[in-house]
Amino acid sequence: MAPADPTPARRSLAAWLETRFNLTEMLAFLSSFGVFPAELDTTRPFREALREAMRRPLPSYARWPRVLGLLSFLLFLFLVTTGALLAFYYQPTESEAYRAGTAIVRDVTFGWFIHQMHRWSARLLLVMLMVRLWRFFFQGTYKAPREAVWMAAVVTFLAATQADLTGRLLTWTTTGYWTTVRALEVIHALPVLGPVLMFLAGGTTPDSLFLTRFYVLHIAMLPAMLLALFYLHFNGVRRVGLSHAPSESRATGETARVQMINMIILAALVFGGLVTLVTLAPTPFEPAADPALTPQGMRPPWYLLAPHAIIEMTPTMLPRWAGGLVVEAILLLILVLPFLDTSAGRGVRERRVAVAIGIVILAIWLFLTWQGYSLEVRR
Amino acid sequence: MRAAMLFPAAVAMALAAAFVPCAAAEPVPAGPAGTDRAASGAPRVLCGVCHPDVRVQFEQGVHSREGFDCTSCHGGNAAAATVEAAHRAPFRGTPKRRDIPALCASCHADLAMMTPYNIPADQYALYLTSQHGRRLVKGDESVAVCTDCHGVHEIRRENDPKSSVFARNVPDTCGRCHGAPPPGSPEGAPPVEGSPFADYQAGIHGQAYLQQANDSAPTCASCHGSHGATPPGVGDVDKVCGQCHATARGYYRDGPHARAMREGNGPECAHCHGNHRIARADVALLDTACAACHEPGSEMLKVAGGMKALIVGAREEIGHAHAAIDRAAAIPLYVEDYKARLEEAHTALVQASPIVHALDVGRVEQLAERARGIAKEVESEIDGKLGERWWRRVGLLLFWFYLGLTLAVLAVIRRRAREEPGG
Numbered sequence: 001m002a003p004a005d006p007t008p009a010r011r012s013l014a015a016w017l018e019t020r021f022n023l024t025e026m027l028a029f030l031s032s033f034g035v036f037p038a039e040l041d042t043t044r045p046f047r048e049a050l051r052e053a054m055r056r057p058l059p060s061y062a063r064w065p066r067v068l069g070l071l072s073f074l075l076f077l078f079l080v081t082t083g084a085l086l087a088f089y090y091q092p093t094e095s096e097a098y099r100a101g102t103a104i105v106r107d108v109t110f111g112w113f114i115h116q117m118h119r120w121s122a123r124l125l126l127v128m129l130m131v132r133l134w135r136f137f138f139q140g141t142y143k144a145p146r147e148a149v150w151m152a153a154v155v156t157f158l159a160a161t162q163a164d165l166t167g168r169l170l171t172w173t174t175t176g177y178w179t180t181v182r183a184l185e186v187i188h189a190l191p192v193l194g195p196v197l198m199f200l201a202g203g204t205t206p207d208s209l210f211l212t213r214f215y216v217l218h219i220a221m222l223p224a225m226l227l228a229l230f231y232l233h234f235n236g237v238r239r240v241g242l243s244h245a246p247s248e249s250r251a252t253g254e255t256a257r258v259q260m261i262n263m264i265i266l267a268a269l270v271f272g273g274l275v276t277l278v279t280l281a282p283t284p285f286e287p288a289a290d291p292a293l294t295p296q297g298m299r300p301p302w303y304l305l306a307p308h309a310i311i312e313m314t315p316t317m318l319p320r321w322a323g324g325l326v327v328e329a330i331l332l333l334i335l336v337l338p339f340l341d342t343s344a345g346r347g348v349r350e351r352r353v354a355v356a357i358g359i360v361i362l363a364i365w366l367f368l369t370w371q372g373y374s375l376e377v378r379r
Numbered sequence: 380m381r382a383a384m385l386f387p388a389a390v391a392m393a394l395a396a397a398f399v400p401c402a403a404a405e406p407v408p409a410g411p412a413g414t415d416r417a418a419s420g421a422p423r424v425l426c427g428v429c430h431p432d433v434r435v436q437f438e439q440g441v442h443s444r445e446g447f448d449c450t451s452c453h454g455g456n457a458a459a460a461t462v463e464a465a466h467r468a469p470f471r472g473t474p475k476r477r478d479i480p481a482l483c484a485s486c487h488a489d490l491a492m493m494t495p496y497n498i499p500a501d502q503y504a505l506y507l508t509s510q511h512g513r514r515l516v517k518g519d520e521s522v523a524v525c526t527d528c529h530g531v532h533e534i535r536r537e538n539d540p541k542s543s544v545f546a547r548n549v550p551d552t553c554g555r556c557h558g559a560p561p562p563g564s565p566e567g568a569p570p571v572e573g574s575p576f577a578d579y580q581a582g583i584h585g586q587a588y589l590q591q592a593n594d595s596a597p598t599c600a601s602c603h604g605s606h607g608a609t610p611p612g613v614g615d616v617d618k619v620c621g622q623c624h625a626t627a628r629g630y631y632r633d634g635p636h637a638r639a640m641r642e643g644n645g646p647e648c649a650h651c652h653g654n655h656r657i658a659r660a661d662v663a664l665l666d667t668a669c670a671a672c673h674e675p676g677s678e679m680l681k682v683a684g685g686m687k688a689l690i691v692g693a694r695e696e697i698g699h700a701h702a703a704i705d706r707a708a709a710i711p712l713y714v715e716d717y718k719a720r721l722e723e724a725h726t727a728l729v730q731a732s733p734i735v736h737a738l739d740v741g742r743v744e745q746l747a748e749r750a751r752g753i754a755k756e757v758e759s760e761i762d763g764k765l766g767e768r769w770w771r772r773v774g775l776l777l778f779w780f781y782l783g784l785t786l787a788v789l790a791v792i793r794r795r796a797r798e799e800p801g802g
Binding site: 102105106254255257258261262264265268269271272275276279280285 | 713714771772774779782785786790797799
């Protein structure tokens with residue numbers, strides 16, 4: 001695109017940059033990640049387009065209940081930043097991983113802070129993505145034309161669990177190691193998907209090379225995948241518009257500028273919450289993992305407890321993958337939910353059956369999670 | 380209760396005694412070494428017909444398995460069918476106590492006969508040098524002869540756990556003479572007060588060996604020897620104790636006590652630690668043992684008190700550091716390194732303790748101060764870390780103060796943005 005008519009009278013930095021880069025397009029790209037609320041007219045000069053966009057009234061954004069996506073992306077940004085700082089000191093080998101981890105927490109200035117920020121952000125991100133899925137379900141947000149938004153959200157959650165799982169092993173602590181082993185047992189029981197994932201990871205036992213692969217997955221491939229999924233999600237949302245409950249009025253009269261300020265306030269509050277958690281509830285130190293010594297009471301991570309329960313509770317007369325097949329079927333059903341429930345209504349009153357089913361499923365999920373938590377591994 | 384539990388075993392033994400001779404009498408008679416007499420047609424041993432219980436005992440022992448029979452010790456004719464013929468000369472009957480060592484030695488001092496079994500052949504010679512042997516030669520038949528320790532007919536190998544000379548059974552075997560309750564005492568009666576056996580049981584060695592099953596602790600034979608059983612002479616005690624307590628002995632030999640001992644009048648190990656009732660080596664001995672010989676207020680007692688204060692001080696400091704580590708670990712802070720450093724302090728303390736035997740206050744001080752210094756360092760570093768935690772909370776408060784300001788500013792900016800015309 002040709003540079004917009006430069007006015008020599010205004011020699012600002014923005015104008016200088018404007019003649020060399022297309023700033024409008026850059027900002028428009030950022031809006032695809034939800035960090036800029038409005039659409040930009042990329043054919044117009046930056047300042048003009050920005051001023052216009054900032055004044056445009058928008059449907060409410062960066063306010064409950066539509067904050068979950070934005071919060072997730074903010075947490076993702078925290079994770080990328082803290083993760084990069086951690087990677088400066090981390091060494092992904094069996095012999096060095098634990099030593100490097102303890103050195104970061106103990107010896108590196110503010111290392112404990114960065115490490116705990118990373119941990120707490122990861123925990124909150126997973127919870128946020130999970131809650132977001134339930135919100136989408138109960139508010140009927142998955143319905144046409146937002147099927148792709150729903151599917152992107154489901155896959156984002158799955159990818160985030162994998163990022164979490166790969167991260168747990170990196171510390172090479174007892175809990176990290178054995179939680180991974182338990183999780184791998186669950187994944188291994190999934191027919192087709194399990195062996196394929198195991199093949200990609202290069203084995204079923206976490207050894208040194210396994211750690212290296214998990215490291216690459218954790219710092220490169222899964223973050224890239226999550227970024228792409230966030231992009232898909234926000235891009236889809238921008239295309240089809242924010243969803244609104246039928247009772248809600250669409251126009252709030254808030255300008256994009258106000259929405260931007262709301263977003264900054266939100267980010268500040270999230271940061272404040274994280275700092276508080278990190279200072280008051282740091283994770284205790286743990287001994288290094290000993291692959292030859294299985295401690296008692298090791299379980300898969302919380303998001304795998306229900307699949308763990310299903311697989312372990314499969315009757316012994318059935319093959320072990322039968323339970324895995326059930327888990328896969330449930331995953332598939334969740335993914336294609338928008339195509340199964342094609343009724344038009346989105347309000348809770350219009351979808352009493354769906355909401356009731358959702359509540360039952362939520363109860364079953366909580367029950368299975370509790371079961372998975374209290375289950376002794378059957379061998 | 381004990382009798383009730385033993386009852387079935389007694390019945391089983393009685394049954395075995397009744398049936399084993401009948402079942403085994405014909406096909407497996409005892410015979411000379413290295414031959415299968417059932418096959419070679421060697422003479423049958425008929426002694427068990429009249430002495431069935433003795434035969435059962437004998438067959439439990441090692442000698443029957445190596446091909447010896449009753450006549451090997453008792454003479455007579457084992458194959459004879461009548462009592463007279465069986466007991467005809469050269470029948471020896473029950474050997475006299477004073478003859479027993481020589482009788483056993485007729486085989487056991489034979490190097491050619493013992494070498495294939497890898498059994499030393501000098502036991503008789505050793506026995507004759509022991510208190511037991513010397514007194515027997517003088518005609519005192521109350522002393523132990525071979526059979527008192529090894530058994531009579533049922534003689535088992537030394538490494539057989541049922542053997543009376545198996546290491547675990549040695550204290551009891553020696554205790555049968557050296558402190559066992561007098562005959563007629565009720566079952567389970569304690570050994571005679573003040574006897575070596577009673578003292579050994581009460582001392583740290585006996586506690587370790589008998590109560591804690593610590594096989595590296597000594598039995599009677601570890602210090603006194605077995606066949607040449609002799610109490611070590613006064614000048615030799617440090618050599619005997621030093622076999623295990625080499626470090627303590629080394630320092631003892633450097634010190635003034637050993638010099639006095641070489642000149643003929645000085646204390647050795649047992650003076651302070653006792654002999655059979657050996658006290659746990661503890662700094663408290665520096666109060667009690669030293670005062671047994673040295674005058675109150677003397678220069679020597681001041682040395683002892685100084686060494687004790689140094690060791691106790693270092694030990695207390697290490698205790699404080701341990702408590703600090705526990706506090707830090709509960710928070711949680713990383714304490715593994717501190718634990719390792721405290722091990723170093725503990726090592727220095729362990730090194731310092733035996734130097735008291737050399738009465739070298741300077742060296743004790745050097746090591747005790749090192750232990751104390753490390754422990755103090757660990758403690759103060761942990762206190763620093765605990766302080767850091769407090770600063771973190773202060774930091775959090777400051778952070779929220781700043782964040783509150785930021786949020787207030789943002790709220791103002793938002794209000795203006797809302798009021799902005801066209802907004």
